[in-house]
Amino acid sequence: MLAVMQVRGMSSADEMVACFLRGELSSRRFGRNLRSHLAAAGQAERLLTDPDLSDVGANRTRRALLAATRGYGENRDLFENFPPHVTWTWARLSAHEAAGVRYLDYSYWVELSGGSRRPHDAAVRITAGLRACDVPNDPFVDAAHAFLGGERFPPLIHVGESRDDLVCLEGHLRLTAYALAGFPTGIECLIGTAPAMGRWAR
Template sequence: MRIVRDSSEDEMVAWFLRGELASDRFGPRLRAELAAAGLPGELLTDPDLGDEAANRARRDLLGETRGYGRQRDVFDEDFPAPADVHWIRAELSPVELARVRYIEYSYWNELSGGSRLPADAARRVRDGVRVFGVSNQRFVDAAQAVARGVRFAPLILAGPRLDDLVCVEGHLRLTGYALAGFPCSVECLVGTADTMGRWAR
């Protein structure tokens, strides 16, 4: 793993929301919450990390939509307090990326055959396994984009150590990399905390 630089909670929140904004599943609710709060779209599409009021608004938005700082959803009671997590930008090699696990969630558990490893999910996608009747075309599209050299937003990963990481945001992109055979190193936002072990189990 090549550490690029230190990152921050605010950068993680900004990238998480940008990833969700592009999601067919989570984007509509995020846009609705943004509109209900009277906030401009640029808060997410062009974040200014030097603006503390904007950072606070993004944290509140992520709390409302995904439970950040509120001990629910992705950031449940086992996720450490934000102040306890150290964030960095790092480049993971294909081998390191292949060891990243999906979050503990029924869909990803089933897609990976219980291992929560993206390479296993990719094999099952190639075998035509469809989980809960959901099409795999989005994974195929992502893999084709990877093969064309498209650069995705950084994955957001977290765990108790740099060699024990779980995907927080970017499961579709991670699966696309796996389906493409992990052809390249990938820049990620990585958060670690000694108390992350229970969440990352």
């Protein structure tokens, strides 16, 4: 019998924003831009690394940062067509459930996975030495080795109309590393669901 997703408790949009920014802070691709916006706002990294969700002003600042860097709440960039009202829950995904999560519908991830947008297919292609857009696969391999060596990653963020059909919102590199590592059980995720999420999570 397949393991069933373990729902751990309710969350909030403020916590999603904090988790998203904390994940991107360590990103090779997005971290530098995020740090620049932090500095411009006169904020220290502690705003993201040690978020106080009870601080209304800090929550507002983090939302503004995610809006500036990724279009959150402004219907643009990554968050174009993202619904304003989302139910957020903490969950623990089994290996089978994690393998069923799809990548964002973006040309790089489509090519990396051979068109399926499934991380398992991407892992097979990476192992075979195939690249997407001629971008080296080293970050995925390095992250998988780090995980297998004992490093633990921040939670992934997935969204969908329901918890049965999820698309990765934040954490594509980590999701791919998990696939390369054979999808360990018990992957912690923040999951957002909304009836209108289908417009974003195609």
